[in-house]
Amino acid sequence: MKWLFVVALHLCSLWACSSNQGGTLPLPASGTDGGYGSDGGVFQVPDSGSLSDATEPGQDVGDTASPPTIDILKPDNEGITGINDEPDENCGYGSVFGVVCKKTAQMYVNGADIWIDATDCNGNPVHISTLSNNGGYYTLENVPNGAQVIHVKKDGFEYTRNIVVKTDKLTDITGVGHKECFKAVKPCDLGNITGYVCAPGKTLLIGGADVSVTTADCNGQPVTINTLSEADGIYLLTDVPVGPVVVNVTKGSFQTEYIVTVPPNGTVHAPDVVTDLCFPSNETKIAVVTGDWDQIESVLSKLGLSYDLYDGDVVTAIAIGFLANLQHMKEYDIIFFDCGADHDLILAANPIIVSNIQQFVAAGGSVYASDWAYIYVEKAWPNAINFVGDPSPTAYPKVGNKGLIQGSVVDQNLANNLGKTAVQINYDLSAWVVVQSVPPTTASHIVGNVPGFGNGLPLMMTHKQGTGTVLYTTFHNEKQVTDDMSTILNFLVFEL
Secondary structure, eight states: OOOEEEOOOOBOOHHHHHTTTTTOOOOOTTSOGGGOOSTTOOOOOOTTOOTTBTOOTTOOOOOEEOOOSBOOOEEEOSOEEOSSSOOOSSOOEEEEEEEOEETTTTEEEOSOEEEEEEEOTTSOEEEEEEEOOTTSEEEEEEEESEEEEEEEEETTEEEEEEEEEOTTOEEEOHHHHHHHHOSOOOOOOEEEEEEEOBOTTSSOBOOSOEEEEEEEOTTSOEEEEEEEOOTTSEEEEEEEESEEEEEEEEETTEEEEEEEEEOTTSEEEHHHHOSOOSOOSSSSOEEEEOOSSOOHHHHHHHTTOOOEEEOSSSSHHHHHHHHTOHHHHTTOSEEEEOTTSOHHHHHHHOTHHHHHHHHHHHTTOEEEEEGGGHHHHHHHOTTTOEETTTTSOSSTTEEEOSEEEEEEEOOHHHHHHHTSSEEEEEEOSSOEEOEEEOOTTEEEEEEEEETTTEEEEEEEEEEEETTEEEEEESSOOSTTOOHHHHHHHHHHHTTO
């Protein structure tokens, strides 16, 4: 029989369609109400799922389109069948009409490949194929009757559906997709959030922090928006679902969160509604093994951070007792080793200390050692940094000469924070530890020309061990620090 194509100029809004049995298209007079076929062919969903299962969370079938404002071209036929009818006994040909739906977005999918591989009435293999149109709809014509398998594929995702085709009839499976897709999904209002990231002392803005919001939109769909704070600490989150959301901020071992209410089509300035955006002073647990020539604790105090001191210089038994107790160490997120402590004595006092330091970092803790405190890094990870005099560097690496060294910043995040790539590093004492090189698994952040030893030698470096971080600097923290060094030291605290 001849096919007639009718364009039904019936305007169907998304809300209106949703109120009519899932918004099915108008059917010929011989069809039953709401997209259910005649001849007892009810559009029931097979056990394997429905067409709306075209995607699962994390799987995207590509471009989507809203339901068209006018009904698409649909074959007119005196008989419409469904997916559960019994096949005809004699060979013949029919057509299939369907829709491809992206369930997670409740939208239709255009440009999907649709095909059926079958055998025609002469026993020859046939491949019938088409693409879904801008409304997600498709028609396959001249399909051999009987039980067939329809394939749908888009952008690497593929699924199949078992259907029945009857001679001179239309197998209409739009009802399956409509039941999930026409749900009066409305566009969600969005807004923006702006704010800044800062140290507890409120004197340092922090760049490179992870800022994120995880929430749900007005249709219940999960949404995650994230960004990094700029070098000046400022961040901007765009297209955030409106309403109260939790802003999560993370940088190294430091974390904070706060709640803001996002206005529709506007921007909420977090400092206007949140009392304190800065990292808390005491939620990141910090320990300092003190020394005579270095005082990282003075840097921590200026940043407003709380810390506990363990004497490694005068009453070394305190540091020894701390480092010999792994469970006590694990109460902290970061351990700082000052230069000038009695490091050799501490390590010799109990052989378990090296193993404890290794386990502390492997479990996610961070360690920062400076200058003569190199011995903790060397003993725990002998292949991570090549000190001058390796493989037996106990005394040999302390060979640096007094003077000012021009350093080159090779870490882009640090360069952004400094606003430059050339820095002044002051060594006001001789006999500082010189690093000859680092392997590819260790990252250099600042390098410099060290007279008598070579060009481009590492001055500041980090390496990962397990889930933790080890940071080492050949310079330390005392009155000799330059403005550049002060900025660098502030930066590195929040890298741990």
